[in-house]
Amino acid sequence: MGGEHPPTSTGLNNTKVAIWAFIGSECFFFASLISTYLIYRGRSPVGPFPHDAWTDPATGHVFKAILNIPVTSVSTFVLLMSSLAMVLAHSAVVRGDRRSSKIWLASTAILGATFLGFQAYEFTSFVHEGLTIHTNLFGSSFFILTGFHGAHVTAGVIWLLTLLFIDIKRGFSPDEAINVDVCALYWHFVDVVWIAIFTLVYLIK
């Protein structure tokens, strides 16, 4: 972690205790959203559907399976690589390597923004193909779940850009590595939530 912290009753850094407690509460938040998605799974009376084609009986229009697995696989890879960049950024700050810390913080933010770009593309293409948040139960639960995850990624990117700004402006000393550490923990949590979403929503038919 780098640096000492003031005495605490647990002997641990309070900031880190707080971020872990927050992450614990986020487990419940995402579990409730994933539960909702799974409960409504396969209960939409009308399409479009995630994995199967559907013909609208009123118009005869054929809707193909809506999920684009190749595109989402690439965005999943991008998010996994952003986690690697994040640990390298933290490691650089701990070592006092200011040049590397800037490069890896910027890389993490760029990869996070790229993931958001993929999500924007996915959402836009879904709307063009006839799936909105109002269309059916799948649309509602899907957009709410992935939308909230995207909001968390957005918050993470803003946090990373703030850290990058500070790093460029005055730099982080190894004693201040806790500031990057808590952001890294949040970022990795967002990554593990996506690992669960990718399997439960995209891959399991």
Next chain:
Amino acid sequence: MAADHSHATLSHDAEGNVSPPEHTHPDWGTYKWVALILTVLTAMEVWIYYIPSFTKTYLFVPTLLILSAVKFTIVVMFYMHLKYDAKLFRALFVGPLTLAAFTLVGLLFLFGHLKISF
């Protein structure tokens, strides 16, 4: 996967007593291997999704869930440093995660998505 890049800190309790180091962090080699393993596991997940004969078997869903759980655990243990960190942090994460998982499974039973037949 040795944790040879140590930068643990000595912390102090309210009385000023020195506690054991909070944690050590893995090195670049470990992070590289973790990234490679995560990539391979993700590729495996996507690969089996495209095997029609496998997706129709009862093994499809458990295999995906196991691969996902392994990826989840690897990120938490190595990238989030829970393997090397204080037990309190582990409790703060694993406790709510376990409770959330039980709640999720309970809801799936309640709404008829999971059934136990006797």
